[in-house]
Amino acid sequence: MIADVLTWWSRQMLELVPARFARPDPSAVGALLVEPYPRGDGIRLVRRQAGEETVLGDVPLRRNGFGDTQDTGVATDPDGTLDADDDAGLRTALSAAGANGAGGMVLLRLPAGTALQRDVTLPLAAEAGLDRVLAYEMDRLTPFAADDIFFSWAVLRRDREAGRMQLRLSLVPKAPLLPLLETLRSAGAGPRAIEIRGASPGSARPLRIPLAHERPASARQERRLLLMAGGCCAMLALLAIVLPFILQSVAAHKLDRQVAGLQPRVDAVQALRRRIAGSTAGGDLVSTERRRLGDALGVMAAVTRVLPDDSYLSDFTLRQGVLTISGQSPGAAKLIPAISSDSAFSAPAFAAPVTRIEGQNTDLFSIRAGVTR
Structure with missing residues (x-):
């Protein structure tokens, strides 16, 4: 036909x-x-x-x-x-x-x-x-x-x-x-x-x-025209088959060049994401440890707030949510009520007997209390 x-x-x-x-x-x-x-x-x-x-x-x-x-x-x-x-x-x-x-x-x-x-x-x-x-x-x-x-x-x-x-x-x-x-x-x-x-x-x-x-x-x-027409039809058919692949190859090459041009920006964004992810992981780790061990700075601020001005500390230890402080105070017995008045501490008690320093009107004390936050 x-x-x-x-x-x-x-x-x-x-x-x-x-x-x-x-x-x-x-x-x-x-x-x-x-x-x-x-x-x-x-x-x-x-x-x-x-x-x-x-x-x-x-x-x-x-x-x-x-x-x-x-x-x-x-x-x-x-x-x-x-x-x-x-x-x-x-x-x-x-x-x-x-x-x-x-x-x-x-x-x-x-x-x-x-x-x-x-x-x-x-x-x-x-x-x-x-x-x-x-x-x-x-x-x-x-x-x-x-x-x-x-x-x-x-x-x-x-x-x-x-x-x-x-x-x-x-x-x-x-x-x-x-x-x-x-x-x-x-x-x-x-x-x-x-x-x-x-x-x-x-x-x-x-x-x-x-x-x-x-x-x-x-x-x-x-006959010559028929052969020419058949050749043209064959060329058109071949072009119809090959052209989509050529266009696809040209488009892929163009996209590759665009991706190559954007690659430095992509690398910078990925590096920033890694830094953010690292910072977030570090912050999460610190928050977890704070919840588990307690906030040392917050506990120190609370101790400074409740202790009288004439008392000072020689030792401060926070371990596993337990606070241990040692120092000197003119009235060591008043320290327990003062610490109990702050909601940051629970069950304060002397960890060792209070010792009076002769000639200085000063008591040596050691108090242990739980940290609630």
Whole structure:
């Protein structure tokens, strides 16, 4: 189905090309036309150049039909008639007529009415290989086998709704032409095609039947366009597959560059987070230890608040929530009520007997109390 669509598309594109830009037929510009005599005893050579035709002369072939050559030599008559009777002579005559200057384009021109024609209807799907289809169906469509004729065709119309196409088949029997063709080939001027004027009613263009079934120029051009269109489709399909990966790679590369540019900031933020996390962990540890052991500074402030100004400490110990203080005071017995009055302490008591210092009116004391906060 894709091939059919591409063939249709290329044909539509060709139809849109203006005639002045279309590739001209080389044979319409320059060619050597070989016209056989009706009796088969000679040929007329006509040069076509720039669309104009010039009769170069006649070449009598002293033969019985297009066969047995008689040795009479080669000559150029004063009236312009070229005379040849063997391969060497015919080669010389063709060279003198400019066959070599025709760029190898030699056509065998036959009179009107030589070609047999009939209209044929085939499935539209057969258009891609009409050469093979017509050769296979030739014995059914005509009284001849494909190997016994030269044939060509022209598409008349296409019915896409019905899936069928109508074409005109043109053919020429090979047998009457084979001796002349063999003679021309042996002389180095084998024709490429048969040309018949007036074979197509209503058409000024002559009928062209290839002698070797090459693809016509238009078909070759369609083939090239089809290959180009297929290549473009393949490239577009490949691009559709590869392009997302290319865009993704470009976007990933761009993101990598952006991440690389932001990496120093990210490292600084992560370092700050680690410092904050470390500080928080240290603060939590200190808070836990304070709750477990007590706040030494807070306990010291509370002791300083409850002790009289004339008392001073020589030892301060806070261990496992138990406060032990030692020192001197003029009235050690008053210290227990003073410490008990503060809610920061519980169950204050002397840890050792109070000792009086002789001559100084001072008591040595040691008090132990629990710390509530």
